[in-house]
Amino acid sequence: MDHLIAACAFSEAERTAVYHAIETRRDVRDQFRSDPLPEDLVRRLLEAAHHAPSVGFMQPWNFIMIRQAETRERVWQAFSHANEEACLMFEGDRRAQYQRLKLEGIRKAPLSICITCDTKRGGPVVLGRTHNPATDVYSTVCAIQNLWLAARAEGVGVGWVSIFHEDAIKTILNIPEHVKIVAWLCVGYVDELYDMPELAVKGWRDRLPLDKLVFEEGWQDCEDM
Secondary structure (H helix, E strand, C coil), rough: CCCCCCCCCCCCHHHHHHHHHHCCCCEECCCCCCCCCCCHHHHHHHHHCCCCCCCCCCEEEEEECCCCHHHHHHHHHHHHHHHHHCCCCCHHHHHHHHHHHCHHHHCCCCCCEEEEEEEECCCCCCCCCCCCCCCCHHHHHHHHHHHHHHHHHHHEEEEEEEECCHHHHHHHHHHCCCCCEEEEEEEEEEEECCCCCHHHHCCCCCCCCHCCCCCCCCCCCCCCC
């Protein structure tokens, strides 16, 4: 059996659903409800992530499920320390604007998922990774995007926390040295989502025009964006 199937386009309704999930996906920072997610739903999200493409089919990801409030509080303390450092990197009005952003997903969401990349999975030589070892991380990011889009389709909010020192989280979760933390995701039901990215709504940064980002046949000079 050759395992080949027809490469036909989706139906119009299916295409519309895919693009709708992409265009309305949001990074949720504060609006989580506390009620737990059903286990079968969580399993569907993980299955979606696990169906992501990966270099050499190495599937370098792991999903550390965090539900205990005590663990999430320890992680929030690590985040809070790093967040104070990040705040000091901005000045004036920009710092005040940063301080007004609500970043409470770690405490509010009923589930956190620490998604990691095992750099040793697949052995010392992995097909497609021979000249760019970072492709294992790229693969893990594909898994994260799969999970995020599936969550949007399920009416579940996701927030990606990136403000922390990796060693601090590794210590809390006992993660081996060769394993990289790629994302801490806060996951839970939300009643509302912004109709555009929150940072655009709150005046932090606007979406760049696509036409300024598309080049033909090579790099072109462009104004600072």
